[in-house]
Amino acid sequence: MKKQIALVLAATFTAQASTVSWNYDRNGTVSGSAVAGVSPAANWNNSWPTNPTTNLIDKNGEATTLDLAYASFNNWNIQASHPGVDGDGSSNKELLNGYLNAGPAGWNPPVTSSSVTISQIPYPDYKIIVYFSSDGADREGTVSDGVTTYYFKMLGAASISGSNATLTQATDTTAGGYAIGANYAVFDNLTGASQVVTVQMRDNDEWGGIAGFQVVADLGTVPEFGLQPEDQSAAVNSTATFTASAVADPAPTYEWEYSANGTSGWELIDDQTSATLVLNGITFADEGYYRVIATNTNTSVTSDTAFLDVFYAEPSITTQPADTYAVEGSSVQLSVSATGYEALTYQWYKNSTLLSGETAETLTLSNVDGDVGGVYFVEVTDSVEAGLKSTSDNATVVVFPPWNGLVSHDAIDTAAGYAIGELPLQDPTITGYVGAWTEIDFGDAEPGVIAGSLTYADPLYLGSSGDHVGKAADAAGVGADNSGRTYRKLAPAQVVVGNTTGTRYLSWLYRNGNENAVAQPYVHSVLSLYQDTGGANPSGDAARRTFEAGISDADFATTNFGFRYNDSQVGNLNLPVDGNVHLFVVKFDLSDAGGGDSLTVWIDPALGSGEPVGGSTLSDLDIAFDSLAFSDYASNSVAWDEVRWGSSFDSVTLNTNPPANFAAWIAGYPGVGEFDGFDQDADHDGLANGVENYFGTDPSATNAGITQVAKSGSTVTFQHPQSGAPASDVSGAYRWSSDLGTWHDSGEANGGTTVTFVASANTPSAGITTVTATITGTAPAKLFTQLRVSQDQ
Structure with missing residues (x-):
């Protein structure tokens, strides 16, 4: 049997x-x-x-x-x-x-x-x-x-x-x-x-x-199969299921049979009378043919036969290697875990090239530099059968120079590409951030860009000109059930994952409000850092709000300014909430050991003598984040400004924003790979990387470039994306020509013809420049215009 x-x-x-x-x-x-x-x-x-x-x-x-x-x-x-x-x-x-x-x-x-x-x-x-x-x-x-x-x-x-x-x-x-x-x-x-x-x-x-x-x-009196068992394939140690169904009056019972060859030697499987047969822990001895007999008081009918094919499955990869963002000089480990039938072997690859000698579960990259960056994966082979292997997911390793001084500074400045008005969908080119600001649909109180900077009272704090982010206490925002959240993804150099190491500092200015509105001085209004979600409402490990600071009497259990890690551990900054401008500074101490991270938060710390003592510290953490968000519930005119990332306490409190050069800018886009030269075109869209910097567009993704070309009378207009802050060593100029051979600067005369260019930023919308070329004197038969972007040597 x-x-x-x-x-x-x-x-x-x-x-x-x-x-x-x-x-x-x-x-x-x-x-x-x-x-x-x-x-x-x-x-x-x-x-x-x-x-x-x-x-x-x-x-x-x-x-x-x-x-x-x-x-x-x-x-x-x-x-x-x-x-x-x-x-x-x-x-x-x-x-x-x-x-x-x-x-x-x-x-x-x-x-x-x-x-x-x-x-x-x-x-x-x-x-x-x-x-x-x-x-x-x-x-x-x-x-x-x-x-x-x-x-x-x-x-x-x-x-x-x-x-x-x-x-x-x-x-x-x-x-x-x-x-x-x-x-x-x-x-x-x-x-x-x-x-x-x-x-x-x-x-x-x-x-x-x-x-x-x-x-x-009309069921008749003889069982009739409406559903026949179908052929199955199952891996060794897995499960196979056969299902059949017959209708009759009275209803039939079932008995399953097995045959090794499907023609003879059918064996009854004892005491099995269900329409569904489940075989657990499959072995090669289970390979063969199966059928079921449906029986009622009138007769018995045998189903079609179904074949079970048993095979060895490829190794199962249970832990995939993870993307890593690493500082030059540090060590990186990529690991994989897999299960199989017999001994497993491993072979690592980088950018599809075999890495000789790298045959362990863990790949260790020591003292990394820019050449280490790339896409890594591993093949896992099971010795139980020749050619039985699985390939892991890709893991991208991005390597950046060590943080030095002020790494990123967002002054919310219209000169950098911001426009006064709603913040969602604005996409200024700011070092440290990628992608547009995006709204989370919690209500009508999403922050916007408001004219004028926040001013901090300490004379040692070096602010900058520009505007700020906030929400006026208006009818749309002040409801107790209303709220708003807007987030932006961080550039790879800012992202923190489980194996990120080092020390990072974050600072910003914050002001609580209640101007001209019903006072709700303690309702949740925070700057937050998120992992995986881009700022969505957290719900478990796949949607983690790693850090938030500001005011929240419900979440922080205090009417003081405070902060919270991972929606669980709370820090009280012991300063009652008021309507003044305050300086928040956060220090992240990051380790690649589980539970080895810590963070310290200061509010209005002493400046001018390096990192001060004190602050409120939480330890034994696992910090990870990839986006920054502003959140405001029941708007009370809160505001944020001067968001800075740096390598030291002084860099985010005393330093002004140094302009980034082209090399630093292009390093923020690992997707360009080796095509990172000023005149190279990484995304093959016809726009050189230098032009993409001037436009403020992503050099690793296709962009439109110059659009909306039109002629009216003696003027020609066209549009292109704009960057509020091109790299410090990048400049651009508009030129004209009547023959594509000789080019002339704006306002330069040639043969009785003069063409003058006027660029209107943020026209007709934020992030777009409209250029008007006006012809005076003799109108040429043909007019060619050009934007020439160059890099200082």
């Missing part, structure tokens, strides 16, 4: 009962144990109150696969109240009272039919009984299944006026049937999974339509 195999009842297809019934409920219903219909049945499905349209129940209350959809002009009834139970105890009067009205009256659109689409019918052979009704007698119509059409005239109120409902079948398939009263029709000997039945009224001023239907199965 074949070895015992686990069997389960889940997802089996048992034999169905023979009738599924449905009626339209308008002042009439057949429900629960009530019995109605030409084929008397209980457990009718009703359009009210739950209106089931999928998996309708059968007469025994069991769910089937049958689905329906119905359509009509509207719905109506014979009488505007429940007619009640028939004298014989049935509910046929309830069945006939309400109907899908085919309509319409003459003053309505010309819809003259009601229909029901029945799908997923679970029976191989069946009939459909369609019931139709009207509140008026002698109205003429037809009922059809698309193949056979019966003619009738409505019985109207006479259908339900007696002690028992009057049920009369329509049998005439000629127009003469219009003279014969009826309220149901039978469509017999049907097959197929779907049918559509329709009641069509003869005149557009006569109402009537479908009241219900029954699908009555």
